[in-house]
Amino acid sequence: MKIGIVCYPSYGGSGVVATELGKQLAKQGHKIHFISYEPPFRLEQYYENIYFHQVEVPTYPLFKFPPYSLVLTNKINELITEEDLDIIHAHYAIPHSLAAYLACEITKGTEVKLITTLHGTDITLVGGQSSFKNITRFSIGASDGVTAVSDSLRQDAIDRFDLSPKKVKRIYNFIDTTEYRRQKPEEPLQLTEGEEKIIIHISNFRDVKNIPDVIKIFSLINKEVSSKLVLVGDGPNRHSAKKLVDELDLADKVYFLGKQDNIIPLLSVSDLFLLPSEKESFGLVALEAMACEVPVVASNSGGLPEVVIDGVTGFLSDPGAIEEMAHNGIELLENVELHNQFAQNARHRVVTNFSAAEIVEEYQEYYQRLMNN
Template sequence: MERLKIGVICYPSLGGSGVVATELAIKMAAKGHEIHFITSSLPFRYNEPQENIYFHEVRIDGYAVFKYPPYDIALANRIGQVVEEQQLDLLHVHYAVPHAVSAVLAKDMIQSDIGIITTLHGTDVTILGHDPALRNTVKYGIDKSDITTAVSDSLRTETIELIEPIKDIQTIYNFIDEETYHPIEPGTLREDLGILADEKVIIHISNFRSVKRIPDLIRAFALIVEKISVKLLLVGEGPEVPRIRRLVDMLGVTERVIFTGKRDDLPELLSFSDVMVLPSEKEAFGLVLLEGFACGVPAVGTLAGGIPEVIEDGVNGHLVPIGDPEQIAEKTLHILCNQDVHQMMKENALETVRGKFASDKIVAQYEKLYYDLQKKGCPNVWN
């Protein structure tokens, strides 16, 4: 098969879309393709230089005529430059706004026929798509792309119903790097965090926004501590942290809740955790669930977005209604208090990652899209 030169446009900072975009790019580079990141900074998951991967920085200068720096225009200009200078074969952009729109603008500016694949990760539809001022912009980015994918069937359905694109959208699920996420010996980390040997561990990992509904988890946890000896790990940072801390204090569980902040040792933290809870009201996919599953951690999650496409109720975890702390507590206790149930769900969680969401399977689906797009007429394939 021909090797391809692929331009990748994504958010380089912490977040599920950046993780998937970077991991996909790294795996494509390992298969021999040439990857060109076109971003404002190096993606945070790209930790060390790798063969076949190049970085093209998007610089944004301030101009008095603009109230805000024109990132989307600067990005379009840089995309155009890289397409021409590097003779790219295709662009894979993550998020319709602003990335797909900027890619389309770049393509038009340089009068290129380069193919564009857009992957929707959620926020561009679930939030921006509901804003009348931006809905047509999201639709434009999708309609002008050659191929559009969504990370879950739920997101695909919501996009079609809300945006009404002229082209179909296909689902390609998220994946994780199994070489990073797997059961691992955590060393003294458990003890370092002050967790006793006989205490169960509940873990939640997110960016602590209101959409994650972490107060529901805290209220559920206050019910759980009445029944068993347990600690709650809250991993991450975000605007909701002060509110959550106040609720933890108010409910009298301060000594049992550990705020870890952002961590680079998620596999180790997950490997000694007993159950993950994701109580979100919106979740396009729930990549963190796969990270937990890969480390053998069953999950309790809400019937929101793509979560039911990852959690199979009663198999690798439990599903609960949105905004129901009592159900969260009940289902979490069911896993924690039944050793046979926990072991069964742990084994099924590992199998979920190995089967439905295996990285080689998902990467192959994207690679097929790349070659399908090339067959439609992009002329720059190199050998």
């Protein structure tokens, strides 16, 4: 198949999943055409069967804001004709799904199918705003196929946009478990001294991630267990996080590492992953941690209970339950036998339920059904 993938190239779940899906499909012999304003950050080298098409937005004094959606529509339309695409797979509803729909309409008469994958904030945040709600509903309804990355998000989409349950199929996120596994670092990471434990958090540092809770949970854990906190990522709440660390006198205990292209070495030396988000539509980073045998202490909101099994691969608590999360973290870090069991359970769950081979096959079958119908 010839598949056009429209996604954001930035550091975030939807772009990561879209890129990894394209890479896995290319290994199966499909021709993959990525369409975005920059190369996806996980597309760092040449891959056979993968092509990138940059959307270049012209500057014109009449336009107060760059007309990205229109230029994106035109680029998708060109590729439908020039590359004879079978499928346009839009990741994130706005503007990708709408632009892809318009491109398909312009190219009437072709057999190209439009699939939209919902990733979370395109439904719960952007899609919920009155200025976007109607076009989000239209884009979803006009798609030939719609997938959501968790049962929780699927139900959110059905409820918010009054969709038929048959319209939306849940296909979980995935990772390559041959790549994501606990590895011995090529060079020692100088993060701890002696027997200190490493607690890690990775995110885009936005409000929904509850970064202050991450720091407060660590502060409570550190009073009982000698440890360091590693914060990976960047975003609008990084400055306030740094301020809170200073206020709690934790500056010598917390590392701000910024964005990291390769998080496997960091996960491979970590003992506990904190994800106390207000809501996660799936929690891809929790999956990555579990694959590297890192137990997860997280919120029991959104799609996280579909990833983390409470009392088996980690612990789940209500968002904001800082003391309970800290208690659970301490229990894991102080009980070596329990920690080892959770670590093994975590790896086993990812391999048996969220491996690339299994989930990518689901996507291929879904594509084929749409093309046959």
